[in-house]
Amino acid sequence: MSEEQRRDNSVLTSMIHRITRGPVQWWHTAVIGVLSDKCDESTLGILSEQAEALGRIGFDAVVVEPSHSGVVWDSSSSLSSFISRAHDFGLRVIVRLAGVSFRFLATSDFSNEDDITTLIGRVRASLEAGADGIDLGILGLNDASLTAQQQTAGHARLTRLTGVLLAEIEAANSSAILVASTGYTDADMLRTALEDNWFHHLRDSVCSSTPWDADRIIAAIRASLRPRDPIGAITPWSWTSSTEMNEDEADLASSRQLLSLALPGASYNSETARAIEEGDSGPIPEALRIRRERRMGAGSLGIVTGLPWACHGVVVLICAGVTIVVNTSGQTVDVPREHALLVSSQPAGLGRAGATLLPANSCAWFETAPVRPPKPRSYE
Known part of the structure; x- marks a missing residue:
C-alpha cells in the first residue's frame, strides 16, 4: 500500500476547540429555554408551569420577555414571584427587555440621557425582581438604513453603555449576566462586536440561518468558534426554527436541537414547547443528563x-x-x-x-x- x-x-x-478544565461559571455551559410567549400578569402563571416542566427536564435557565415595560416597573407585578418560583425549580431567569431598540445610539439627534436613564431603570427593576440576567435583544446597529458613520458612532456609544450596564449588574448580583443578539453574519463585524463589548453571551445568526447540510454545518460551527475562542468568549449556540412545522420539519428541528446540546458553550433552545410535550419520552432529558455528567458544555x-x-x-x-x-x-x-x-x-x-x-x-x-x-x- x-x-x-x-x-x-x-x-x-x-x-477545533479546547477543553475547559476546573470549575466554570453557570453561564459558561447553561442550557437555556426561550419561552415563546411574551408574558403579562395574566400569563405569568402559565409560564410558571412551563418553567417547572423545563426544570424537571433538566434545563438550567429560561428567557422570559414581558409584553410591556409595566410588567417590570409595576411594584404590584408578579414578575418577582415568577422568578422566585423558577428559582425553586432550580432555574435561573433571564429577562428580555421588551421593545428596546438601540438605533438611537446611532442617530445624531437622540436624547442620550433620557433614553439611557430609562434603560438603566428597567435593568435595575428586573434585577430587583430577582433576575439572573438581562437580555437586550437584537442590537440592530448593522441596519442597512444607517450610514457607515452612524454605525461607527453607534458602536462606540454601545461600548460605553455596555460598561454602565455591567456595573449595574455587578452591583446587584455578581453572578448575573448581560446578553444580546447581534444579527451579524459578517465575520469581521462579529469579531469587532465581540472585542469591543463585553457580553456574557453575544448571540449571532450564523447557526440559526444555516441550512441542514453537512459542509455548511461544519462551516457554521467553525465560524462561531473562530472569533470567540482566542478572546475567551463563550459561544452561545442558537438553532431556531419556525413555530409552525409539519412532521418532517419537526423531526429536523429535534435533530438541530440535539446537535446544539452536543456543542461546548451555552445553548439557547426555542423548542421548549416540544420538549415539554414529549417529557421523559423524548430525547432531551437524557441528552441533558449526559451533557451534564460528561461536562460536554466545557469539553473539547x-x-x-x-x-x-x-x-x-x-x-x-x-x-x-x-x-x-x-x-x-x-x-x-x-x-x-x-x-x-x-x-x-x-x-x-x-x-x-x-x-x-x-x-x-x-x-x-x-x-x-x-x-x-x-x-x-x-x-x-
Missing part, C-alpha cells in the same frame, strides 16, 4: 473524517468522549456496534452485526469506540 493510499484510508480527528470539540461508514452528508464530531453523528444525507447510515447508542433525535433501528441504523435527517450521540491499532498488513 502506498503512502498516499494510507493517508486516504486514515481516520483523522481535527480538534473535534471533527472526525475518514470513517468508512460515514458517507457524504454525514458529520461526525467528538465532544467530551461522546461521538455525535449528524445525518444530513437522504439515506440511512449504519453506525458500527462499537459505538453504543446513547440518545437519538429519531427512533434508530438495529442492522446487521449489531449496527445502529440512523435515519436520514437525524442526529444521535454514541459512546466513542476505543481506538484500535491497524492490523500489521495495513503497513505493507
